[in-house]
Amino acid sequence: MAYRSTIRHFTYVFDDLKTLLAKATPYRSGDALAGLTALTYEERIAAQIALADVSLKTFLNEAVISYETDDITRLIIDTHDAKQFAAIAHFTVGDLRDWLLSDDATTTTLQQLAFAFTPEMIAAVCKLMRNQDLIAVAQKCEVVTRFRNTIGLSGCLSTRLQPNHPTDDIKGIAASMVDGLLYGSGDAVIGINPATDSPATVETLLHMLNDVINKFSIPTQSCVLTHITTGLQLIERKAPVDLVFQSIGGTEKTNHSFGVSLKLLDEVFAAIESLPKGTIGNNRMYFETGQGSSLSANAHEGVDQQTCEARAYAVARRYQPHLVNSVVGFIGPEYLYDGKQIIRAALEDHFCGKLLGLPMGVDICYTNHAAADQDDMDTLLTLLGVAGCNFIMGVPGADDIMLNYQSTSFHDALYVRKVLHKKPSPEFEQWLLQQGIMDDEGNRLTIDANHYLLKNI
Known part of the structure; x- marks a missing residue:
């Protein structure tokens, strides 16, 4: 599935979810070495805009690495907590960001949702956050x-x-x-x-x-x-x-x-x-x-x-x-x-x-x-x-x-x-x-x- 975002009358197209996640990532040398990073700052912003509109359900239906060839993908899908996920299943990635930063995302709620989140969902929302956002949300998490x-x-x-x-x-x-x-x-x-x-x-x-x-x-x-x-x-x-x-x-x-x-x-x-x-x-x-x-x-x-x-x-x-x-x-x-x-x-x-x-x-x-x-x-x-x-x-x-x-x-x-x-x-x-x-x-x-x-x- 392709993902699109338009900035200044130019439409950026991202061929699949894996590409979209990579292009939305804040710049780092490793992704550049692998040839995965956005080529311009504008392309990165376009990817982040497109990523914000992706439904969380998409991450359950489109694997970044094939279920058939990767045991970690199988582990992620097979252990997903569908019951707890129902409470946030209507969210997009952007909605999840806003909710995590709200007072509704309490320590107890986040503990209950740990297995409702897939790693790719959390990686995605991370890419939309400033450093202070990452700190503010993590500070609410308690893992003992x-x-x-x-x-x-x-x-x-x-x-x-x-x-x-x-x-x-x-x-x-x-x-x-x-x-x-x-x-x-x-x-x-x-x-x-x-x-x-x-x-x-x-x-x-x-x-x-x-x-x-x-x-x-x-x-x-x-x-x-x-x-x-x-x-x-x-x-x-x-x-x-x-x-x-x-x-x-x-x-x-x-x-x-x-x-x-x-x-x-x-x-x-x-x-x-x-x-x-x-x-x-x-x-x-x-x-x-x-x-x-x-x-x-x-x-x-x-x-x-x-x-x-x-x-x-x-x-x-x-x-x-x-x-x-x-x-x-x-x-x-x-x-x-x-x-x-x-x-x-x-x-x-x-x-x-x-x-x-x-x-x-x-x-x-x-x-x-x-x-x-x-x-x-x-x-x-x-x-x-x-x-x-x-x-x-x-x-x-x-x-x-x-x-x-x-x-x-x-x-x-x-x-x-x-x-x-x-x-x-x-x-x-x-x-x-x-x-x-x-x-x-x-x-x-x-x-x-x-x-x-x-x-x-």
């Missing part, structure tokens, strides 16, 4: 998950403590971990990106994390971000696995490039049932995504990278994850060229994930060859804090010495909690108070060399 603590409550902002080391040195990782804990980081997860995917190395790291968490009774969870097949081996070996990790994408071909499939994810999700339960819940999957991953794998199927990203969230929500993280600027300037594009993409990802019912966090980051700097990250950090982001990263000095990219530091987390009056997860906050690390106003206390953690790690 639990394992050893509670993540995602309104008024809270959690952190992933990321103590990576280029050689997986236990002492180096432990030093970074203690540093982060003493700055109040680590309630979302203490998560290590290993330098090697060796099962023996990963198991060693898991035992170290488990020993520290148990020794100091820390109400948090651990994860070593290894491939899910390695995670499955470790589950079978009875290793102390808390959260199971996997990178995912928005097309079947993308996931194939990651060495993963829905069938494999189903197998791992079933295997989790054999593990000891969390103390207050059992959300235990951890997914990472990022705009540009499908394009970098030559698996985007002609779909723009923001829509591909939203489709990845359909995969994530199938497995009731504890955490979902958009590593927004990690892939590089070929996909998000500068600070402006990274900021926009991060707000899009957070918005789309939250509306689709996911516990969204963002790795506020950039690579050293991107046209971005730490001032851009400060801006994005503050915007995401206002938008109600579930968690961010805590990296020593904001500089990951293993992955060689720039993220956010323990100090950055303290800043955004302070200025926005945010707290860690309630269970973790109580632990920080008991340890004398924070006071009840959220201020970090001076730590001397005799502190219990430093003496006994």
